[in-house]
Amino acid sequence: MKFICGFLTTFLIVHFSYAKTSTLEQVKKKKYLACGVTQGVAGFSTPDSKGVWKGLEVDICKAVAAAVFGDENKVKFVPLNAPVRFTALQSGEVDILSRVTTWTLGRDTAQGLNFAPTTFYDGQGFMVRKSSKITSAKQLNGATICTQQGTTTELNLADYFRKNRMKMKPVVFESNDEVTQAFFKGRCDAFTNDASGLVAERSKVKNPSDYIILPEIISKEPLGPAVRHDDDQWFDIVKWSIYAMIDAEEKGISSKNVDSFLKSKDPAIRRLLGKIKGNGKALGLNENWAYQIIKRVGNYGEVFERHVGKKTPLKLERGMNDLWTKGGLMYAPPLR
Ligand SMILES: N[C@@H](CCC(=O)N[C@@H](CS)C(=O)NCC(=O)O)C(=O)O
Known part of the structure; x- marks a missing residue:
């Protein structure tokens, strides 16, 4: 009993002092x-x-x-x-x-x-190649869309297509580099991200004017x-x-x-x-x-x-x- 009490006290002190370190x-x-x-x-x-x-x-x-x-x-x-x-x-x-x-x-x-x-x-948007002639997110039915795993982006994307009764194929990666490379190499029809992130990625490529950000902002991203x-x-x-x-x-x-x-x-x-x-x-x-x-x-x-x-x-x-x-x-x- 004494041993158990001693053990418990030590545990509590250690635990408590750890918890108290702000x-x-x-x-x-x-x-x-x-x-x-x-x-x-x-x-x-x-x-x-x-x-x-x-x-x-x-x-x-x-x-x-x-x-x-x-x-x-x-x-x-x-x-x-x-x-x-x-x-x-x-x-x-x-x-x-x-x-x-x-x-x-x-x-x-x-x-x-x-x-x-x-x-x-911020808010979530879509970027596409200008040459695709897509000018609205409503034209993305059946599109392949690149995005990053573990984000609100991934969830909003599913909501948006469900709400608008459209289909899409998400192409999901763990890192942003993989997502952007996949999009800029043409593996996806669209890239979805916080709009600021789309602008940021577009600012890095050689020919930014080859890409457009569609007018629809589909979520709130504070x-x-x-x-x-x-x-x-x-x-x-x-x-x-x-x-x-x-x-x-x-x-x-x-x-x-x-x-x-x-x-x-x-x-x-x-x-x-x-x-x-x-x-x-x-x-x-x-x-x-x-x-x-x-x-x-x-x-x-x-x-x-x-x-x-x-x-x-x-x-x-x-x-x-x-x-x-x-x-x-x-x-x-x-x-x-
Ligand atoms: N704001 C969203 C998305 C944040 C996010 O991680 N976006 C990705 C692109 S879809 C990104 O910017 N990644 C940068 C990185 O991994 O370095 C969230 O909180 O879930």
Whole structure:
């Protein structure tokens, strides 16, 4: 009995202290945060010619690192294909999943994820060869369609054809490279993906104008970072890092001018930049956490323009990803 009790106590202590090690503590101990990204989607997360990860979703992880360490470079990027991404987060291999991941009820519950604010509002589309003369998704009856396994894309595709009483042959691969190669080599009539992903892949080929994206957007794909269930503090840190970037854009504060705002008399700006204390303590961070994000990574609009905006190969309009004050969906609750 004594032995069993002793064993149980040890087990409970070990188990309990393990459970109590928060993600923030683990990240600080490691001195970096592990960020799960794609294997390469231009504009979102892709290594440049020197192997340095770049993209909108890369910058989200950098923003969290800036908030935690005052150093945006304390991030290790872990490329993940779609089917393995949730296990990588659950097992602790990554601390954040910032990988073109759609917020859905099933993922938010049964998959054990918590979704931080959407960082890119997207929707699913189809790309075809211009020479096919197909101009609408409704003409895809009987088509072979390339897509990636373990995605909402695969599920929406089946729904769309069922709803429209059409038939198709899905050609499903584990990695994005296989999907895109298959499509560009002519193995499929169409390629379906988040519309941003279609634009990203088209921007990489030699003759982009040979391909068209059909007008139908068949789903809602709110893409954003996710963290594990059961760590509210870490969830809050990731959430408010994004809200700080949106709020900074709304207030006209950017990486270039943030220092000139340090003397602002506006209480909301003083709170955002940590001149009025409290937000940092509430999150378990330094009071200048948001200043570090803005200075080192930028506001949301800067990040959007840097990676996917009009001056990039993707040439995307802000659209739904504009601020709520400009007709978009980007809205931050009060930082107080
Ligand atoms: N947003 C969708 C799709 C995400 C996704 O993984 N899309 C594939 C293409 S269909 C992709 O971008 N893969 C990039 C990669 O594996 O590196 C989801 O969350 O399921």
